[in-house]
Amino acid sequence: MNEETLKTLRDRARRIRIDILKMLHGSGSGHTGGSLSATDIMTALYFYKLKHDPKNPDWKGRDCFILSKGHAAPVLYTTLAHAGYFATDELCTLRKIGSRLQGHPDSKYLPGVEISTGSLGQGLSVACGVALAHKLDKAPNRVYAVLGDGELQEGQIWEAAMTAAHYKLDNLCILVDNNGLQIDGPVAKVMGVEPIADKWRAFGWDVQDIDGHDMAQLVAALDKAETVKARPTAIVCRTVKGKGSKCFEGKVEFHGTTPSKDELETALKELDEAVCK
Amino acid sequence: MSQPQQKIATRDAYGDALVALGKKRDDVVVLDADLSGSTKTSKFAKAYPDRFFNIGIAEQDMMGTAAGLAIGGKLPFASTFAVFATGRAWEQIRQSVCYPNLNVKVVASHAGVTVGEDGGSHQSLEDVAVMRVIPNMTVIVPADGPETQQAIEAVAEYKGPCYVRVGRNKVPTICPENYRFKIGKAHVFHEGKDVCIIATGLMVAEALKARDLLKAEGIDAGVINMSTIKPLDNDAVIAAAKRCGAIVTAEEHSIIGGLGGAVAEALSESAPAPLVRIGTRDQFGTSGDPDGLLKHYKLSAEDIREGAKEAVKKKKR
Numbered sequence: 001m002n003e004e005t006l007k008t009l010r011d012r013a014r015r016i017r018i019d020i021l022k023m024l025h026g027s028g029s030g031h032t033g034g035s036l037s038a039t040d041i042m043t044a045l046y047f048y049k050l051k052h053d054p055k056n057p058d059w060k061g062r063d064c065f066i067l068s069k070g071h072a073a074p075v076l077y078t079t080l081a082h083a084g085y086f087a088t089d090e091l092c093t094l095r096k097i098g099s100r101l102q103g104h105p106d107s108k109y110l111p112g113v114e115i116s117t118g119s120l121g122q123g124l125s126v127a128c129g130v131a132l133a134h135k136l137d138k139a140p141n142r143v144y145a146v147l148g149d150g151e152l153q154e155g156q157i158w159e160a161a162m163t164a165a166h167y168k169l170d171n172l173c174i175l176v177d178n179n180g181l182q183i184d185g186p187v188a189k190v191m192g193v194e195p196i197a198d199k200w201r202a203f204g205w206d207v208q209d210i211d212g213h214d215m216a217q218l219v220a221a222l223d224k225a226e227t228v229k230a231r232p233t234a235i236v237c238r239t240v241k242g243k244g245s246k247c248f249e250g251k252v253e254f255h256g257t258t259p260s261k262d263e264l265e266t267a268l269k270e271l272d273e274a275v276c277k
Numbered sequence: 278m279s280q281p282q283q284k285i286a287t288r289d290a291y292g293d294a295l296v297a298l299g300k301k302r303d304d305v306v307v308l309d310a311d312l313s314g315s316t317k318t319s320k321f322a323k324a325y326p327d328r329f330f331n332i333g334i335a336e337q338d339m340m341g342t343a344a345g346l347a348i349g350g351k352l353p354f355a356s357t358f359a360v361f362a363t364g365r366a367w368e369q370i371r372q373s374v375c376y377p378n379l380n381v382k383v384v385a386s387h388a389g390v391t392v393g394e395d396g397g398s399h400q401s402l403e404d405v406a407v408m409r410v411i412p413n414m415t416v417i418v419p420a421d422g423p424e425t426q427q428a429i430e431a432v433a434e435y436k437g438p439c440y441v442r443v444g445r446n447k448v449p450t451i452c453p454e455n456y457r458f459k460i461g462k463a464h465v466f467h468e469g470k471d472v473c474i475i476a477t478g479l480m481v482a483e484a485l486k487a488r489d490l491l492k493a494e495g496i497d498a499g500v501i502n503m504s505t506i507k508p509l510d511n512d513a514v515i516a517a518a519k520r521c522g523a524i525v526t527a528e529e530h531s532i533i534g535g536l537g538g539a540v541a542e543a544l545s546e547s548a549p550a551p552l553v554r555i556g557t558r559d560q561f562g563t564s565g566d567p568d569g570l571l572k573h574y575k576l577s578a579e580d581i582r583e584g585a586k587e588a589v590k591k592k593k594r
């Protein structure tokens with residue numbers, strides 16, 4: 001992978017984090033931690049891997065992306081805006097009456113959102129359905145979904161895991177945002193889900209275990225997923241909830257709390273100073 | 278109407294009631310699905326950690342586990358947001374709780390549009406309807422903090438499945454001090470003579486405000502707090518219809534299948550009278566601030582007033 005491309009991606013992720021934080025500070029409600037942990041993943045998807053056309057969101061040739069952990073809407077909206085689906089000015093309408101930027105992604109209103117999510121555990125089944133449709137059409141389109149590690153506690157995830165392996169959906173790739181935290185505390189304390197990678201492997205998936213903040217690893221993992229035959233891919237991404245500023249990193253209370261003025265200023269300073277290697 | 282404006286969220290009252298109940302009875306156990314801080318079962322978890330089970334983000338599993346705990350002689354309270362408790366886990370509640378008639382209490386928070394900014398995916402406007410339709414299920418929607426406390430005590434005493442709906446935001450205390458909650462018994466605030474407003478949950482406070490607004494226009498409106506939706510207090514509905522000749526229902530829920538639906542059924546079978554239902558109208562919720570959303574969905578005192586005037590007009594036709 002060309003170092004210049006990686007640098008551009010890292011810088012994009014940095015700028016997306018800045019806009020997420022500004023947006024969340026403005027709205028005063030929304031999910032900070034799980035948006036920041038998934039920012040590098042989302043950047044790699046939308047600015048490196050996905051075939052999509054922001055000016056023509058319904059383009060037949062597009063890859064499908066589903067944010068199964070729908071509460072991370074802020075990172076989805078900011079990524080879509082940066083990619084050109086709509087103007088970044090609109091980000092300040094988050095969660096207001098009449099806004100297309102609903103608290104959780106709403107495909108009725110916002111082009112680029114393939115399906116409304118927010119109730120955890122349902123996105124992977126839908127992803128399987130889209131992948132099956134492409135298989136029926138012998139179409140090359142691929143399907144991607146981002147899941148939370150807490151979300152893996154939902155039984156429906158494992159029902160879908162079987163469907164994907166059973167139907168050999170090698171056009172499906174999921175990324176698990178394994179940040180180790182949920183709402184009531186650490187995932188390991190609330191209801192353990194480890195060993196995550198072994199679980200997917202046992203369900204018949206091809207599994208990669210990577211650092212979900214390392215752009216080079218993300219890009220390589222997404223490339224490799226495309227070469228896997230007859231099996232779906234799960235990329236288990238080790239991440240830090242709230243990644244980007246010491247204000248939020250690893251702090252469970254920032255699951256659903258937004259940055260104060262001081263926290264925003266501190267975080268923006270850190271992000272401004274962050275040198276993109 | 279000057280009531281003391283003490284305000285408490287019904288979910289907070291629920292948390293406190295659980296702690297009190299846990300002290301009184303050691304068979305009380307509590308389950309949650311990674312939302313204990315929001316449903317306020319965290320208060321019980323702190324006081325009685327050994328009797329609290331966080332099942333993780335697995336609402337279906339939680340209801341089945343609650344059923345098993347009931348078989349094992351415990352008194353389980355299972356909590357999460359209303360949309361997940363009654364939606365995701367509906368069939369577990371039907372098959373594993375209500376069909377065998379087990380002593381499980383489902384207490385769900387964050388019901389209605391006042392969930393606010395999280396938006397339509399999280400605003401349950403169907404829960405009362407889908408719980409009410411299941412045989413053996415009792416359905417309760419308390420109007421304020423003290424009534425919630427009493428309702429939790431009452432469902433603990435009652436043997437059988439119960440669904441109690443509580444809200445996210447602070448609501449004024451409106452029930453009189455000497456009020457005693459009883460399952461299946463409506464509380465008549467005012468009898469009225471021109472029209473009667475039958476309300477539930479946080480809409481009871483709005484109904485009381487609407488009564489004052491109507492008084493200024495020369496209309497004497499009754500107000501009934503129908504905190505038990507099932508079994509419905511049919512006698513109270515029939516008496517109100519006979520006394521006032523027109524009924525308005527008010528709920529933070531779809532007009533289909535909830536309080537409005539239940540009252541419509543009772544009226545058309547036993548005491549036909551013009552009816553106007555205030556509630557959401559076959560639509561989903563949306564993001565916004567709770568007060569703005571109450572106005573947006575026409576759930577304010579002013580909307581109840583308009584509904585009452587319409588009901589009175591229908592009477593004269």
Ligand SMILES: Cc1ncc(C[n+]2csc(CCOP(=O)(O)OP(=O)(O)O)c2C)c(N)n1
Binds near residue numbers: 033119179241
């Ligand atoms: C079915 C369902 N149950 C509960 C919730 C409430 N909820 C929102 S986010 C969350 C925790 C999610 O944890 P995780 O999947 O690890 O996400 P992350 O930590 O990446 O934000 C919960 C329980 C929900 N949205 N859907």
